[in-house]
Amino acid sequence: MPHLEISDLITVTDPHSGARLPVHRAEVVEQLNACGNRRAARIVAALPAGPDGVLDPLAVDRTMISVHTELQRLSQELRIGDRLVHLLAPLLAAVRAGAADPGPLRVVDIGCGLGYLLRWLAATGALGPDVELVGADLDAALVGEADRLARAERLACRFVHGNAFDLPEAATVYISTGVLHHFPADALADFFHAQAASPALAFCHYDIAVHRLAPIGAWVFHRARMRHPLGRHDGAASARRAHGDATLLRAATVPGMRPLLYEPRTLANPFCTTLRPVIGVRPHLEAPLRQALGRASRRLVGPEQFAATGRDRLAGAVR
Ligand SMILES: C[S@@+](CC[C@H](N)C(=O)[O-])C[C@H]1O[C@@H](n2cnc3c(N)ncnc32)[C@H](O)[C@@H]1O
Incomplete structure (x- = not known):
């Protein structure tokens, strides 16, 4: 099982421009579940997201x-x-x-x-x-x-x-x-x-x-x-x-x-x-x-x- 860190998955930036990229909560939850890491999946599922399913960047920043x-x-x-x-x-x-x-x-x-x-x-x-x-x-x-x-x-x-x-x-x-x-x-x-x-x-x-x-x-x-x-x-x-x-x-x-x-x-x-x-x-x-x-x-x-x-x-x- 790969050992993923939640922080790497919920904050994604373009390495050249430094621009913030949108992160879809459901995709991260699915990725963590696929690795068998249900606890991490539950932690991400509890983070706030907008109507489009993209994690709320301000909430993510506050958490980080x-x-x-x-x-x-x-x-x-x-x-x-x-x-x-x-x-x-x-x-x-x-x-x-x-x-x-x-x-x-x-x-x-x-x-x-x-x-x-x-x-x-x-x-x-x-x-x-x-x-x-x-x-x-x-x-x-x-x-x-x-x-x-x-x-x-x-x-x-x-x-x-x-x-x-x-x-x-x-x-x-x-x-x-x-x-x-x-x-x-x-x-x-x-x-x-x-x-x-x-x-x-x-x-x-x-x-x-x-x-x-x-x-x-x-x-x-x-x-x-x-x-x-x-x-x-x-x-x-x-x-x-x-x-x-x-x-x-x-x-x-x-x-x-x-x-x-x-x-x-x-x-x-x-x-x-x-x-x-x-x-x-x-x-x-x-x-x-x-x-x-x-x-x-x-x-x-x-x-x-x-x-x-x-x-x-x-x-x-x-x-
Ligand atoms: C776990 S954090 C570092 C924590 C910090 N050094 C500390 O001791 O608390 C890893 C950070 O490395 C940053 N990072 C990775 N590659 C980088 C690069 N080439 N230039 C600037 N930041 C980078 C990521 O954005 C991330 O915030």
């Missing part, structure tokens, strides 16, 4: 904002900001060290949703004043709310409605959280290719680490901390859809980028590692990144280490 607002708790509890800074600060240090005049550095969050991560980075100033923070999302309602929240707190970050790869200014580093599992495995290569083909120097994408405990952990968290049935459903489904380390590393192996995993499953305690990143750096940045990471660089694994070493050898390498 409310679910993502609850979801921010997950980012807070998993300390996603600290985790990203742990890798991004050394990476940006390596970029600054390697360029005569690096100029302003730009971090672009692909699929930023409500922009929690960028707003946290702006509020803490953790990456330094020379780093511009830009969030992009195809969902106009989510990114509009991100913008409203950032303005309310006068935070130095900005949010754009549209495709992150169509921004007028190039990213120095692309980041994302909780986005990769929304793509089918065969679409991941295009996602990484787009970044390698851009002037960006690196990418760092956090997503759910695959482990047999992950679906149970996700279910417990979303049951305990989220109220909306859609959020509870999608939270549990997302852990079942997550891509494994090998799939991500293979997809991120694109020309011009050195693919790396930080704390792959073989090196991680499954009770502690809920999200882990797949990273790509221009090859000349790997050595300075490792140097800036210091001891932690032993947790950064390239494809050859990943393929050639078994669980025990990798685990031994970090003891």
